[in-house]
Amino acid sequence: MKKKVDHLQELASEYYIRELSKEEVKRLDEAIRADEPGIREAFTSAAKQEWAMHHVHHMDDHRIIHFEPSRKRMTRLRAIAAGITLLFSAGSLFLLHQYRAPHSISVASVSECYTLMGEAVTAVNNGRIRKIKKGSVLHSSDRLVVPRGCRLSFNYLNDDTKIQLADRTEIKVADRHGAKHIRLLNGKLTANVDKQPEGKPLRVITHDAEAVVLGTSFEMFSGEKTRLAVTSGRVRFDSASERLSHEVPAGSMIDSGSWNRRTFEIKTLTPIKEATANLKDRLQHIGVDSARNYVGLLRFDLSSLQNRIYEAYLALRVSKTGSDHQSEGKVTLYRIEDDENGKIKRTAISHYEGRVCTGMDLVFDIAPQDLTGGVDSLLIEMDGEGNEFWFSSSKGERPPQLLLKTATRQN
Amino acid sequence: MNNNTEQHEMLLRQFYIEQGKLRGYIFSSTRDYHATEDILQEVSIAIVKDAATFDTSRPPLPWFMGIARNQIYRFYRKKARDANNVSFEAIGDCLPYFETFGTEPASSNELALKRCMSRLPGRQKKVMELRYMDDMNCSQIAHALGRSVQSIYSLLKRMKIELRKCVEYQLAGEQL
Numbered sequence A: 001m002k003k004k005v006d007h008l009q010e011l012a013s014e015y016y017i018r019e020l021s022k023e024e025v026k027r028l029d030e031a032i033r034a035d036e037p038g039i040r041e042a043f044t045s046a047a048k049q050e051w052a053m054h055h056v057h058h059m060d061d062h063r064i065i066h067f068e069p070s071r072k073r074m075t076r077l078r079a080i081a082a083g084i085t086l087l088f089s090a091g092s093l094f095l096l097h098q099y100r101a102p103h104s105i106s107v108a109s110v111s112e113c114y115t116l117m118g119e120a121v122t123a124v125n126n127g128r129i130r131k132i133k134k135g136s137v138l139h140s141s142d143r144l145v146v147p148r149g150c151r152l153s154f155n156y157l158n159d160d161t162k163i164q165l166a167d168r169t170e171i172k173v174a175d176r177h178g179a180k181h182i183r184l185l186n187g188k189l190t191a192n193v194d195k196q197p198e199g200k201p202l203r204v205i206t207h208d209a210e211a212v213v214l215g216t217s218f219e220m221f222s223g224e225k226t227r228l229a230v231t232s233g234r235v236r237f238d239s240a241s242e243r244l245s246h247e248v249p250a251g252s253m254i255d256s257g258s259w260n261r262r263t264f265e266i267k268t269l270t271p272i273k274e275a276t277a278n279l280k281d282r283l284q285h286i287g288v289d290s291a292r293n294y295v296g297l298l299r300f301d302l303s304s305l306q307n308r309i310y311e312a313y314l315a316l317r318v319s320k321t322g323s324d325h326q327s328e329g330k331v332t333l334y335r336i337e338d339d340e341n342g343k344i345k346r347t348a349i350s351h352y353e354g355r356v357c358t359g360m361d362l363v364f365d366i367a368p369q370d371l372t373g374g375v376d377s378l379l380i381e382m383d384g385e386g387n388e389f390w391f392s393s394s395k396g397e398r399p400p401q402l403l404l405k406t407a408t409r410q411n
Numbered sequence B: 001m002n003n004n005t006e007q008h009e010m011l012l013r014q015f016y017i018e019q020g021k022l023r024g025y026i027f028s029s030t031r032d033y034h035a036t037e038d039i040l041q042e043v044s045i046a047i048v049k050d051a052a053t054f055d056t057s058r059p060p061l062p063w064f065m066g067i068a069r070n071q072i073y074r075f076y077r078k079k080a081r082d083a084n085n086v087s088f089e090a091i092g093d094c095l096p097y098f099e100t101f102g103t104e105p106a107s108s109n110e111l112a113l114k115r116c117m118s119r120l121p122g123r124q125k126k127v128m129e130l131r132y133m134d135d136m137n138c139s140q141i142a143h144a145l146g147r148s149v150q151s152i153y154s155l156l157k158r159m160k161i162e163l164r165k166c167v168e169y170q171l172a173g174e175q176l
Helices: A004-015 A022-033 A039-061 A071-090 B002-030 B035-050 B060-079 B088-093 B108-118 B122-132 B137-147 B148-176
Strands: A106-114 A122-127 A130-131 A137-139 A143-146 A151-156 A162-167 A168-174 A178-193 A202-206 A211-213 A217-222 A226-232 A234-239 A245-249 A252-254 A261-269 A273-277 A283-289 A295-301 A309-317 A326-338 A344-357 A361-366 A376-386 A389-392 A401-407
Touching: A004 A022, A004 A039, A004 B148, A022 A039, A039 B002, A039 B035, A039 B108, A039 B122, A106 A162, A106 A168, A122 A137, A137 A376, A143 A151, A162 A217, A178 B108, A202 A217, A202 B122, A211 A217, A211 A226, A226 A234, A226 A245, A226 A309, A245 A252, A245 B137, A273 A283, A283 A376, A309 A389, A344 A361, B002 B035, B002 B060, B002 B088, B035 B060, B108 B148, B122 B137, B122 B148
Parallel strands: A178 A202
Antiparallel strands: A106 A137, A106 A151, A122 A130, A122 A143, A143 A168, A151 A162, A162 A178, A168 A178, A178 A217, A202 A211, A211 A234, A217 A226, A226 A252, A234 A245, A252 A261, A261 A401, A273 A295, A283 A295, A283 A389, A295 A376, A309 A361, A309 A401, A326 A344, A326 A376
């Protein structure tokens, strides 16, 4: 009997250290539910000890929400409640007091913050939410949320390291004894990393991989898997679950999971033809509007590309025209081609739904297999109701760009 | 609006009261310190956001736990791995023991633990840092230090027992 109890208590303690087998978890689960002697105490006390060990190591980060039974705490909570109520019920900007977390280390300053009207880039730290704008200081343990259509860049305070965050990206920044740590929870970041002090590399950690950087430029995307693309220098890419570590040199990319390293180059194509159907003037713009039947047309010549395309994006700069500063709607990007009967065949290859504002770069992700490799004609159309979208043409402030990450010859 | 505010306040007050239990519930499910704190934050935000939909005739803790469970499922989906955790029912049975889980301010317990850890020999301290500061699992630590995974399990287990004894000794000394 005692032997069984000891074994179960040991399992309870090991549950927090190693991956138990399914049978062991089942045994532990049954013991807890059956309330075997001392098992619940052992299980919870092991949890508390394990948590305390982590907590003691991260105490200096001030990342724990201590909901102390004080009037001050309740006042803070009410402030959050009020802010979030405004955000979600009024659908407008929520304005919370600029807050500097006590004792948290300042790590970076925001150099660019682009937001759509009614949206906000926010930082959450120690249970508090604050709105981020150009010039805001970021603190260790800030969790940054960049909503759809927004973008953010920040520079570290102690060197020239610059990080850019794409829309729909969520990260956490932390200072670990002078080393820069970024947890990429979702989305995409681009980094230009200054030379880092010895023994204190910049680390970008995702759910399944980690990039360790001493000084370089790279892009990292975290979704179902993590993709790292290095543009200069070298980055060490480690698997979170396997004993795998790769040195990724400039011009190479690697995905977690497959761990095959491939070399790449970035090509930027501008359209060989661009127009707005049913609109003859305003050549500086490409218009998309359902009410007036404006449809954007772009044609790109990919015939000179010999190598495989890994990633493709169409980037369109939203331009200001007349009194239109902001628009909303759903637009679909189609590839068009003649079918065997000579009729025009449209294939939807990407879409965007939401608001756009002047100055925003609307980026459509395109699956490489949706490009033919010859001359590709793309059509942008608004579905149903919505306000007009205007994009800069090649004659405007920034031409439409088809950004391609392609294999190099040796691949 | 007033009713909404009152409801928010009531729910946040309850959230504060139940926070230890929730933290224990989430940590036992994820076994991930950072994820636990993130999920706890998400729960507090969701409570405020969805306060208007809460049926006040019902106890709030099961509602909080439901929100936490959704976030935990999301965490596992994102990690793309099998949860392999003790069931939510079993963890739910342990809730009374989680009452004060991580809600005390820097306690003498934590300070004693910190003191005890600072006295660990160099190699053990390294393992401790890799595990708790760099959030590495046992396989990663074994890989980093060129040792077997089993030896890291054993070392961690032994260290935790020693640390528990050391903390008890320190706290007993304070009381004398």
